[in-house]
Amino acid sequence: MWVCELNFDCYQDIELADAEPAIRQFIDALRYNGQILGREFPTSMHQGWLSARVVCPEKDSLHPRYHSRQVELAIEQLHRAGLTSPKVQFRGQDLNSDTTDHCDQRRWQLLYTTYLHSCSPLRCGDHFTPVPLYRIPPVANGDSKQILKWQEDWEACDQLQMNGSILEHGAVTELSEPDSRLSRRGRDLAKRIEYLTEVPTFYYLYRVGGDSLEAELNRTCPGCGEDWRLAEPVHEIFDFVCEPCRLVSNLSWDFKN
Ligand SMILES: [Zn+2]
Ligand SMILES: [Zn+2]
Structure with a gap:
């Protein structure tokens, strides 16, 4: 599994109160789609951008081709709250976690x-x-x-x-x-x-x-x-x-x- 950071730029002056629910909804949508794992996602606010740390099962888990309809809707919400679509930054492979299955066709x-x-x-x-x-x-x-x-x-x-x-x-x-x-x-x-x-x-x-x-x-x-x-x-x-x-x-x- 892979440790990644999701960085959201604020393209307008935003209130934390608006940004926070939009990011939470986005993170939930990713989680319910299996694109990120776990329950806790440390999120920090910086000058003009926000950052959340997540763990993904595969290196390309956050690619838009895997997005569910809910994830797409949550991205629209981010935009409405004044945030950009997240940029994904790799932090490295998670050492403690299981590897992901590579079978194209599973028998069971x-x-x-x-x-x-x-x-x-x-x-x-x-x-x-x-x-x-x-x-x-x-x-x-x-x-x-x-x-x-x-x-x-x-x-x-x-x-x-x-x-x-x-x-x-x-x-x-x-x-x-x-x-x-x-x-x-x-x-x-x-x-x-x-x-x-x-x-x-x-x-x-x-x-x-x-x-x-x-x-x-x-x-x-x-x-x-x-x-x-x-x-x-x-x-x-x-x-x-x-x-x-x-x-x-x-x-x-x-x-x-
Ligand atoms: Zn297998
Ligand atoms: Zn039986």
């Missing part, structure tokens, strides 16, 4: 995230690398906002269950039950993505707890009740896959070494 893909990840939750099944969301057709209303909102909720639940101090039980239920509200949303998104990309798209069900290793190894698919255990784990996480239900899961973390 899955929705997967954790509370530690800021990258795209759509991953290549073969390489487990994130797929930038602007590279798939928009799932609804011109961009990928619904996927980002699902990811935020998934990560919030994951954070709660990792911390284990409040709402842990409810959070684990949302992450692990195939019919929880969170899973239903995610599975609907996976279906929609599969339809749009024509690539089989799986949904990850988190698994923790259970009575014994024996019982966990013999756990059947919660969708159809069939055997779904793999001979070897995939990407060291997934021990179970059900093709018809489009579900993947792990051997309970309590029994996985």
Whole structure:
């Protein structure tokens, strides 16, 4: 991933109060289109220009050819607020982050995230690398906002269950039950993505707890009740896959070494 700076020149005297919402809207539109990643974008005001620091999945993520309709509208808003379209400046490659998937045609893909990840939750099944969301057709209303909102909720639940101090039980239920509200949303998104990309798209069900290793190894698919255990784990996480239900899961973390 790439660290970039977006610089906006003010071509007229502007009030910070006008510039700020226009920039925030623009940044949100980029985020909902997968062109920038993460939640925090330090923005500073200088003499006659403003600057925001962002992280992109690819070097050319901010190219106008990837802009969604919402991004284009947000650029018009910038102009109305007295700002130019942003100039992009590279700061360098982000050392801590995952690489981006380079497959032209994926054999399969899955929705997967954790509370530690800021990258795209759509991953290549073969390489487990994130797929930038602007590279798939928009799932609804011109961009990928619904996927980002699902990811935020998934990560919030994951954070709660990792911390284990409040709402842990409810959070684990949302992450692990195939019919929880969170899973239903995610599975609907996976279906929609599969339809749009024509690539089989799986949904990850988190698994923790259970009575014994024996019982966990013999756990059947919660969708159809069939055997779904793999001979070897995939990407060291997934021990179970059900093709018809489009579900993947792990051997309970309590029994996985
Ligand atoms: Zn790949
Ligand atoms: Zn199944």
